[in-house]
Amino acid sequence: AFTADVVPQAPEDPLFGLMAAYRKDTNEKKVDLGIGAYRDDNAKPWVLPVVKEADDLLRKDPDLNHEYLPIGGLVAFNQASQKLILGKDSAAIKDQRVVSLQTVSGTGAVHLGSAFIAKFYTPKTAEAKAIYISSPSWANHNQIIDNVHLPVKTYPYFSKETKGLDFDGMINGLESAPEGSVILLHACAHNPTGVDPTREQWTKIAEVMKQKKHFPFFDCAYQGFASGSLSTDAWAINHFVDQGFELMIAQSYAKNFGLYGERAGCFHFVAAPAGNAQDTVARVGSQLAILQRSEISNPPAYGARIASLILNDEKLFAQWEEDLRTMSGRIKSMRKALKSHLDQLGTPGKWDHIMEQIGMFSFTGLNEQQVGRLRSEFHVYMTKNGRISMAGLNRGNVEYFAKSMDEVVR
Numbered sequence: 001a002f003t004a005d006v007v008p009q010a011p012e013d014p015l016f017g018l019m020a021a022y023r024k025d026t027n028e029k030k031v032d033l034g035i036g037a038y039r040d041d042n043a044k045p046w047v048l049p050v051v052k053e054a055d056d057l058l059r060k061d062p063d064l065n066h067e068y069l070p071i072g073g074l075v076a077f078n079q080a081s082q083k084l085i086l087g088k089d090s091a092a093i094k095d096q097r098v099v100s101l102q103t104v105s106g107t108g109a110v111h112l113g114s115a116f117i118a119k120f121y122t123p124k125t126a127e128a129k130a131i132y133i134s135s136p137s138w139a140n141h142n143q144i145i146d147n148v149h150l151p152v153k154t155y156p157y158f159s160k161e162t163k164g165l166d167f168d169g170m171i172n173g174l175e176s177a178p179e180g181s182v183i184l185l186h187a188c189a190h191n192p193t194g195v196d197p198t199r200e201q202w203t204k205i206a207e208v209m210k211q212k213k214h215f216p217f218f219d220c221a222y223q224g225f226a227s228g229s230l231s232t233d234a235w236a237i238n239h240f241v242d243q244g245f246e247l248m249i250a251q252s253y254a255k256n257f258g259l260y261g262e263r264a265g266c267f268h269f270v271a272a273p274a275g276n277a278q279d280t281v282a283r284v285g286s287q288l289a290i291l292q293r294s295e296i297s298n299p300p301a302y303g304a305r306i307a308s309l310i311l312n313d314e315k316l317f318a319q320w321e322e323d324l325r326t327m328s329g330r331i332k333s334m335r336k337a338l339k340s341h342l343d344q345l346g347t348p349g350k351w352d353h354i355m356e357q358i359g360m361f362s363f364t365g366l367n368e369q370q371v372g373r374l375r376s377e378f379h380v381y382m383t384k385n386g387r388i389s390m391a392g393l394n395r396g397n398v399e400y401f402a403k404s405m406d407e408v409v410r
């Protein structure tokens with residue numbers, strides 16, 4: 001029954017294919033700039049010291065067992081996650097307008113939100129039932145939304161000329177989307193471009209979305225990892241909440257805790273302050289629980305336990321903030337180093353965007369052919385769109401990478 005015309009061979013996931021090719025390369029100069037995970041100055045995975053400490057504490061707990069978590073996950077984790085993303089003194093939390101479920105990391109949270117939209121969202125016109133993503137966006141957004149049978153539409157985001165935000169294009173895109181569309185926004189450290197709106201631009205984006213009655217869906221995969229400050233990186237979300245939007249948030253702890261494989265994340269639905277918000281979150285929460293139960297029954301426990309321990313302990317929390325500054329600081333220093341090597345080499349082109357972009361990634365502007373040459377001649381691995389993971393650079397390879405880049409650009 002499953003012949004090739006029914007089930008065609010799917011292409012390999014480009015990122016995972018890239019990783020496999022990198023592993024096979026035996027050249028000692030090889031550089032992995034595809035990886036979407038933090039690396040230390042020795043190009044090694046980094047277990048955050050605070051995570052190591054929480055892990056040790058957990059393992060010493062004689063009562064630790066492997067029972068199921070509730071459908072919605074670990075309650076202490078969900079509550080701490082709300083406070084982290086919305087702020088300790090959030091009016092939305094005080095008013096009990098937030099319902100949160102622990103998810104299979106950020107991917108699971110984006111999926112849960114998308115599944116909820118697919119099942120329950122009833123905008124005035126059928127054409128508004130779609131999810132708008134930025135062009136470009138994290139590639140998986142397409143598949144996650146498509147999997148729940150919702151149309152994926154796009155709004156302009158990146159300007160190839162300035163290698164910054166195409167702000168006018170974005171505003172036009174939001175204005176021309178049918179009223180009441182679902183708009184997926186990257187809360188900070190936009191993947192893949194590293195380009196974020198300024199606060200002034202966010203304010204305007206919120207105004208337009210309010211006029212058009214759009215529904216915001218924030219994907220927050222880098223809180224604290226981007227700027228080094230947890231509240232700075234959550235600014236856009238909190239601005240929208242303050243403006244009285246009803247919205248959803250997908251929160252990942254993969255990058256900011258380095259808990260990638262443990263799959264710790266959280267989904268939040270925030271009801272608007274008007275109307276009977278508590279009733280809304282109760283109903284929405286009951287349906288989210290059914291979606292969750294039918295798909296994963298209950299979320300994985302260990303990573304959430306680690307995160308929860310840290311989030312709910314003042315001392316560990318402060319230590320975590322220190323670790324976040326270590327990661328974001330190292331990445332910022334690599335941006336500086338790369339830019340100054342390119343300056344010294346007099347590499348043709350303008351490279352200020354490397355300093356202006358934020359977070360794990362930088363959209364270099366290198367084209368597919370240049371990316372191909374970097375890989376075949378210089379053993380430097382990155383995605384075809386010219387995105388580099390800043391975390392793959394370190395004091396040992398940044399000069400080599402700058403020189404390789406210089407050669408393929410000339």
Ligand code: PMP
Nearest residue numbers: 105106107138191219221252254
């Ligand atoms: N959204 C964006 C924009 C991301 O970059 C990522 C991580 N690559 C995720 C969501 C989710 O990742 P995870 O499922 O590992 O939390």
